[in-house]
Amino acid sequence: MKIPKFQYIAPKSIKEASSLLKEHGEKAIAIAGGSDLLLNLKNRLKNREFLIDLKAIPKMDQVTFSKTEGLTIGAMATLRDLIENPVVRENYPMLVQAAESVGAPQLQYMGTVAGNLCLDNRCYYYNQSPWWHAGREACWKLGGKTCYVVRGSKTCWATYCGDTAPALLALGAQIKVTDPVRAKMMPLQELYSGDGKEPNTLKAGQFITEIALPLPAAQSGGAYMKLRRRQAINFPLLGVAVNIKLNGKNNTCEDAKIALTAAERQPILIEEASKLKGTKLSDGAIAEVLEAAHNKAHPLDNLSGLPPSYRKQMVKIYLVRAIKQALQAAQQKGR
Ligand SMILES: Cc1cc2nc3c(=O)[nH]c(=O)nc-3n(C[C@H](O)[C@H](O)[C@H](O)COP(=O)(O)OP(=O)(O)OC[C@H]3O[C@@H](n4cnc5c(N)ncnc54)[C@H](O)[C@@H]3O)c2cc1C
Ligand code: SF4
Structure with a gap:
């Protein structure tokens, strides 16, 4: 099936790209790698007259690390750019785990x-x-x-299924959002x-x-753990990311962040993870957090592969495994 005709524009600067996106509003869309968008255009799930390709903008694919500031990932960096980058592998292995699990x-x-x-967002229908x-x-x-998944609903319940968002949320990511006038940093969850x-908050x-x-x-x-039917080319049916910081003096948890994907209409940051601070991450200490994550996950019967009840049950099981793996990684790093 052919993609409907569109006008292709490859701006050379961030300002030019945002001006074009603003000027053409709902008729335009940004394209990066095209691996999600082109299929959606082909299937007439989206109709756009203008595709604004971000590839020709210089330096948008750079990944840089500073020992004082941390990591900056250009929006056009590919998932492979992360996977093959030794600095990312050494300092942010959970992000590499998540990127490697994509398709x-x-x-x-x-x-x-x-x-x-x-x-x-994705839905079988x-x-x-x-x-x-x-x-x-x-x-x-x-x-x-109408909605075929939640009968009688006045809104869409399609599920967010990206793999890197939970890892980036658990790592405390901020994103830089640009429009024709200014650029601002904001927490990824926003x-x-x-x-x-309309799963994201970006405006024209x-x-x-x-x-x-x-x-x-x-x-x-x-640690990032992904539930799927096959170990390749499958979107997550659940993904859990856990990031733990230990107190070097007494080995208690100094900070913890937990995020889920494929469990709701957006990736979920589990705020109750902060209750793990000061604990030894024993079964008793994590029980309340597991319960909170379980309650916040609402898998629906709109992703093929595994029933929602099973996916919900797996929230606690995957989190226990991921916490264990994250704890081991933190202990090893401290040695
Ligand atoms: C068979 C198959 C399997 C897949 N499996 C997985 C999987 O397991 N896990 C997973 O997470 N994904 C999966 N994907 C989806 C997709 O390949 C990846 O999510 C990929 O990272 C999308 O990036 P892209 O650059 O190709 O996005 P594009 O297709 O170019 O764009 C996707 C959307 O993002 C918007 N966009 C792109 N860049 C920007 C920007 N800088 N600012 C604002 N908006 C922007 C576009 O307008 C578009 O709406 C799969 C896809 C296929 C076809
Ligand atoms: S959840 Fe699925 S069926 Fe319901 S409105 Fe959204 S896409 Fe359509």
Whole structure:
């Protein structure tokens, strides 16, 4: 099936790109690696007259590390750029775990970090061909007035399924968002609207130019675990990211961040993880946090592969495993 005709524009600067996106509003969309967007255009899930390619903008793919500032990832850096970068591998191994779990190497070479963060939400009743859709009334995400997943709902519940967002949330990421007038840094969680139809909060003319991570703490470690049917080319049916910082003196938890993906309409940062501070991360200490994460996860019957009840049950199981792995990593780093 062919992609509908569009006008391709490759601006040479951030300002030019944001001005074009602002000028053309809903008729335009930014394209990075195209590994999500092109399929959606082909399937007529999105219709745009103008594709604004961010690739020709110089230095947008750079990954730089400073021992005082931490890591800066250019929005156009590919997932492979992270996976193959020795500094990222050494300092942010959880991010590498998450990037390596995306699709397959071909997708990691094409797919960018910002594209992964801005991935459209997914639903069995949405990610289909035009022929499949022709047989039934359009749902909310396609401009209709019904939902096939949550019957009677007045809103769309399509699920956010990106792999790197939970890892970046657990690592405390900030993103730089640019519009034609200014650029601002904001916490990654503010990118997500919680609406399945329009999952991100970016307005016309805005796009991500950078992702920034703080320096990893001396005795810290992380783990990303992904539940899927096959060990390749499968979106997550659940993803959990855990980042733990230990107190070197008494080996208690000094800070903990936990995030989930494929469990809601946006990646979820579990704020209750802060209750782990000062504990030894024993079964008793983590029980309350596991319960909070379990309660916040609302997997629905809109992703093929495993039933929602099983995916929900796996939240606690995967978190226990990820906490154990993150703890081991933090202890090893402290040696
Ligand atoms: C078979 C298959 C399997 C896949 N498996 C996985 C998987 O397991 N896990 C996973 O996470 N993903 C998966 N993907 C999705 C996709 O390949 C990746 O998420 C990839 O990182 C998307 O990046 P991209 O640069 O190709 O994005 P694009 O397709 O170029 O863009 C995706 C969206 O992001 C927006 N966007 C891009 N850059 C910016 C920016 N700088 N600022 C604002 N908006 C921007 C675009 O406008 C578009 O809406 C899979 C895709 C396929 C086809
Ligand atoms: S959750 Fe409902 S409205 Fe959203 S894409 Fe699926 S069927 Fe459509």
